[in-house]
Amino acid sequence: MTHQSDLLRVLAGRGYIHQMTDAAALDALAARQVVPGYIGFDPTAPSLHVGSLVQIMLLRRLQQTGHKPIVLMGGGTGKIGDPSFKDEARKLLAEDGIQANVASIKRIFERFLTFGDGPADAVMLDNAEWLDALEYIPFLRDVGQHFSVNRMLGFDSVKLRLDREQSLSFLEFNYMILQAYDFLELSRRAGCRLQMGGSDQWGNIVNGIELARRMDGTEVFGVTTPLITTADGTKMGKTMAGAVWLHEDQLPHFDYWQFWRNTDDRDVGRFLRLFTDVTVDEIARLEALQGAEINAAKIVLANEATAMCRGMAAAEQAAETARRTFEEGGSGDALPTFAVSGPTIGIVDALIGLGFAKSKGEARRLIAGGGARVNGEKISDEGYSIAVQGDMRVSAGKKLHGLVIAG
Structure with missing residues (x-):
């Protein structure tokens, strides 16, 4: 399909579109005027992780093509938690914890978007502003009448929990109504015409x-993105050490850089399109590299993705650390460290302390499989003790x- 608007040309060309409502009408609207569009984020932690990055980039593409991003923080819905495709209810957060998370998360968006008062400048809103003020009976009367329980029970996100005979509280069941109401409020307050989100949000978006x-x-519109998986079929963003956090105080710069550097050869082109501003022509050249040369494309991906999220200095430092570590055999200043108070530490405890294994059993399996090394030497004895002499x-x-260092 040939698109009129820069917005849909860019989104389609870089692989962001999974589903759209009335694509032709949205395309025509985006071609003739600034379209305010929003994505909601529930502040359940002080940082977002890589799993949220495609949505952040979607807002960035919206702004890059001349439209207005609205970042909606779920200060209200965050008190419930989105039940979509979850096995159980989220832990409810206190008000002060939610607000602290909102303030922390805002710092992430300031790296990806330009905020201000201009027509295409980003704004951040909090749905607690209108949800906290709702009165129950008027809300049921005015809004609730437009929702069919029969249809709500048919949504995949609800059916998943019910089919597994897992509890779905009345509180969580209300989430989809509140999210639909968010779209209505943003349409009224900010002229918002577009809601975007992951493919698991399709039902919620259509409700709105x-x-x-x-x-x-x-007339408002919806766009969803595909579920981002790696070439081996696993969900993008999961590693042995846990979530890949966007905030540097929860994940060191080097680990963030190295996550992108370790991308599967088959994913490099797709991830460059989704997560960097590298031009599509340059991406076509990079993804065509063969054999060992594809590593150059992975380094571009790591540098560009890290610079966008953490700053150019962080990307350069991480790249230099990698070069020194892997090319020269040095240690590098930005590697994760584990401080040890005594003169020695067992290899099992070192692997756990560095976050490379979650349990002693996992560490032992890593050692038995030949995956543990100290200063480049393979360690096959799970009882091996590391003598802490300088940086190991x-x-x-x-x-x-x-690095294991003296504490």
Whole structure:
């Protein structure tokens, strides 16, 4: 399909689109005016992780093509937690914890978006502003009448929990109504015409579109992104050491850089399109590299993704650390470290302390499989003790490296 608008040309060309409502009408609207569009983020932690990055980049593409991003923080819905495709209810957060998370997360968006008062400048809103003020009976009367329980029970996100006979509280069941109401409020308050989100949000987005049409007669639109998986079929963003956090105080710069550097050869081109501003022509050249040369494309991906999220200095430092560690055999200043108070530490405890294994059993399996090294030497004895003399480099496989240091 040939698109009129820069917005849909860019989103389609870089692989962001999974589903759209009335693509032709949205395309025509984006071609003739600034379209305010939003994505919601529940502040359940002080940082977002890489799993949220495609949505952040979606807002960035919206702004890059001349439209207005609205970052909606779920200060209200965050008190419930989105039940979509979850096995159990999220732990409810206190008000002060939610607000602290909102303030922390805002720092992430300031790296990806330009905020201000201009027509295409980003704004951050909090749905607690209107959800906290709702009165229960008027809300049921005015909004609740537009929702069919029969249809809500048919949504995949709800059916998943019910089919597994897992509890779905009435509190969580209300989440989809509140999210639909968010779209209505943003349409009224900010002229918002577009909601975007992951493919698991399709039902919630359609609810909001129908609510705006029924209550206000307003035409609004929805776009969802595909589930981002790696070439081996696993969910993107999961590593042996846990979540890949966007904040540097929860994940060191080097680990963030190394996550991108370790991308599967088959994913390099796709991830360059989704997570960097490298031009599509340059990406076509990079993804065509063969054999060992594809590593150059991975370094571009790591540098560009890290610079965008952590700053150019962090990307350069991480790249230099990698060069010194892997090309020269040095230690590098930005590797994760584990401080030890005594003169020695067991290899099992070192692997756990560096976050390369979550348990002693996992560490032992790593050692038995030949994946543990100290200063480049393979360690096959799970009882091996590391003499802490200067910085001792400990590796788990080919991709995870850290330092055991004297504390």
